[in-house]
Amino acid sequence: MSRTVYLFGSAAPPVLEIGRVVGELQRRGWDVCLGLTPTAADWLDEEVGELETLTGHPVRSAYKRPGAADAWPRADVILFAPVTFHSLNAWALGLTDRFVVGVVAESFGKRIPTVAMPCVNAAYAQHTQIDLSVTRLRSMGVEVLYGEGGFVPNQPGERLPYPWPLAFEAVERAAANG
Template structure:
């Protein structure tokens, strides 16, 4: 019997992160062993759900770096997904600014050649900032599959987000594809 492929699922503080339990269940239904990592703000937003999310995944939910010398509590990843990925997350990741655990793991994942997909969640005002397009382009050049634009996330006007319409299925389809099945 083969072991389930391990998916590191990371999320940052954008409203679709509140639906992460359903996303975990769908990933598990697709055959993945899911480890959930969050940016510090996303962890604060989900604080009331963290114990349930740990029960659901069977792994600790992580939002902070471990202490040097401590063993890793997650199995090694076969594939990484980061969604929702905010303006700050996309820019920090592409620039290699790893002050957050989640961004640090995905930045290192590029060097470890772990197949990675991300889907932003940003509004139309943020995407007018020139750095955003540069960051998306840079991540793509580093081999990250960025689901943004046609066939991916489409920004809404500020204050007009529709978190229940966030296209999680596109992320999970891409995860399945890049994980080889």
């Protein structure tokens, strides 16, 4: 039986590693469907064809037209990583103007296990909304990998390795606990 993960990314530097991330999820036995915020899609524009070949699915960054068939199989798990300050807060507030945010907002009601790993710098982390958003999403059952044991904010402009292995482990846990 095939396991499907929706891998969503927003415009933070780790999204530039998404091809490697897709490959790692596939090595772990996942059928990967890739969704991006509009800016992340723009950043990866030259790689979209390659990513579609790699996943075997269209890379999506916009809602489908009403009545159009869904191009992806149903998700068993959703991983939103990296998720930016904007996308995290929009999700927690239910602001669904972006395709990937709309899908994760529905995941609660559809009972699809969802994991999020933010990528925000220490300046954004000082804004009070982030803690409110993380708390709200966790209260809805989202595993938010933020703070100790997850993504720890870096200084503005500082590039540290993104802890992808934590996200992979969380996806496996979410699938097992389904």
